[in-house]
């Protein structure tokens with residue numbers, strides 16, 4: 001068994017991607033499988049933490065790897081609004097919060113109760129901006145709580161990725177930002193990941209590459225160095 005270096009900690013992890021309904025059969029979504037967030041939850045549990053996992057449309061096969069686990073409780077959230085409510089409630093009790101879920105930035109304010117039909121013409125969707133859940137959690141942070149965000153970025157090179165990560169860490173106000181490069185064939189839906197970690201010193205404090213589990217363990221190592 002791994003070293004129980006997170007023993008006694010209560011952590012909340014969001015994983016997956018939210019979906020915003022358009023009509024009874026369609027939604028706005030993203031390509032997050034939930035693999036990285038689930039790996040973060042599982043790594044924490046195996047290192048001794050109590051874990052509350054908020055799963056937003058995590059692939060069934062991915063969730064099956066952690067369910068059931070004696071120290072992981074799973075709650076499901078579908079939309080950004082549901083994820084917001086679940087995270088706020090769970091964060092009130094948590095020592096560490098990790099927002100690994102990909103949240104839809106926009107939602108459809110007037111969801112149609114009937115299927116939109118092309119016979120009715122080209123559809124125009126009026127969108128509204130969703131709340132930034134992470135910013136809200138940072139604003140309501142409890143004393144001693146560590147908050148970790150994720151940033152999936154497209155970048156031309158390592159220098160650009162770094163700069164984007166440093167700026168986003170400051171904008172979000174998180175203690176630690178996990179930055180990964182994404183593209184058509186990178187990041188999403190794959191088993192491996194390559195990330196860098198930026199903290200409030202505005203420096204890259206660690207890097208990790210390999211399985212999503214290896215990246216998860218590097219994340220917890222970085223969190224422990226901050227606590």
Ligand code: C5P
Nearest residue numbers: 099100101103131132133134149150151
């Ligand atoms: O700004 P961006 O979407 O790249 O930020 C990513 C981070 O912010 C992730 O940790 C994600 O979970 C979180 N986020 C959020 N609420 C949003 C958008 C992103 O909590 N509406």
